[in-house]
Amino acid sequence: MSKKTLFVDMDNVIVDFKSGINKLPREVEEEHVAYHGRNERGEPNDADEIQGIFALMDPMPGAIEAINKLSEHFDLYALSTAPWNNSSAWSDKLLWIQKHFGRGPGSPLYKRLILSHHKHLSQGHFLVDDRLANGAREFGERQNSQHIHFGQDPFEDWSKVLDYLLERR
Numbered sequence: 001m002s003k004k005t006l007f008v009d010m011d012n013v014i015v016d017f018k019s020g021i022n023k024l025p026r027e028v029e030e031e032h033v034a035y036h037g038r039n040e041r042g043e044p045n046d047a048d049e050i051q052g053i054f055a056l057m058d059p060m061p062g063a064i065e066a067i068n069k070l071s072e073h074f075d076l077y078a079l080s081t082a083p084w085n086n087s088s089a090w091s092d093k094l095l096w097i098q099k100h101f102g103r104g105p106g107s108p109l110y111k112r113l114i115l116s117h118h119k120h121l122s123q124g125h126f127l128v129d130d131r132l133a134n135g136a137r138e139f140g141e142r143q144n145s146q147h148i149h150f151g152q153d154p155f156e157d158w159s160k161v162l163d164y165l166l167e168r169r
């Protein structure tokens, strides 16, 4: 039987976005904040537009192990949106995948990175995403396609999502 198709978002699903903010060089952060300001939590506004920020981010807990495991049982792709106003994010996302999963054909995500503002155009059984934006909601509205809302009950973390998906492979 052929494998089901599974798409996995990057930011706040595989990639810990906030860890990139915490690792920004101080002068880079200050220069950005001078133009964009800070939010109520004290973080830079529009942090996703800071050049190079995506390269600094750590994996989410359990994400690397989950992707490796799921790639054995699903036709698996990373499906992420790169900010329109941050060209470095488009290459940083590729470099991040290569750094954490390997560059060659042995990587579970080798040539399986899709950057899109229209996730619903990718057809498959599951999309694991922490947001409804950029087509994630529409993806889940299609018949036989499910949006797994990462971070929300009952999909709070990778151990829960992994169990759920492995039962439905």
Ligand SMILES: [Mg+2]
Pocket (backbone or CB within 6 Å): 009, 010, 011, 012, 013, 129, 130, 131
């Ligand atoms: Mg996300």
